Amino acid sequence: MPTPKPEASFSLLTGNNIDAKPFKAGSVIFREGDEARELFVIKSGQVRIQIGNRTITELGTDSIFGEMALIDNEPRSATAIAATDVELVAVSEKQFLFLVSQTPYFALKVMRVLAQRLRVTTKTFG
Numbered sequence: 001m002p003t004p005k006p007e008a009s010f011s012l013l014t015g016n017n018i019d020a021k022p023f024k025a026g027s028v029i030f031r032e033g034d035e036a037r038e039l040f041v042i043k044s045g046q047v048r049i050q051i052g053n054r055t056i057t058e059l060g061t062d063s064i065f066g067e068m069a070l071i072d073n074e075p076r077s078a079t080a081i082a083a084t085d086v087e088l089v090a091v092s093e094k095q096f097l098f099l100v101s102q103t104p105y106f107a108l109k110v111m112r113v114l115a116q117r118l119r120v121t122t123k124t125f126g
Contacts, residue, residue: 041089
């Protein structure tokens with residue numbers, strides 16, 4: 001029986017040779033309604049996701065956010081704020097499509113993140 005392949009890890013996108021963008025604590029990374037051209041992977045630090053003044057979640061190292069906009073080409077659905085000093089790796093739509101085509105487990109992991117967030121949102125706002 002073949003050994004199952006391990007799931008893609010978002011930490012693979014934040015390796016030593018990858019350029020990371022620093023944001024100081026309190027900085028707005030993007031605002032609800034902004035045009036979206038990329039998703040982000042948190043290399044270090046914490047990011048707060050909020051709608052209006054309501055915090056939806058806080059995300060830490062190796063988490064992704066901003067992925068919805070790349071999938072549905074709609075404006076940002078929430079605001080992302082650096083809760084601490086953070087380093088982020090931006091993943092463009094072109095890079096995202098390449099990753100999905102080369103690593104199907106990457107696509108599955110992104111879908112699992114989306115499904116989990118939808119469940120939490122449904123329970124919260126349900």
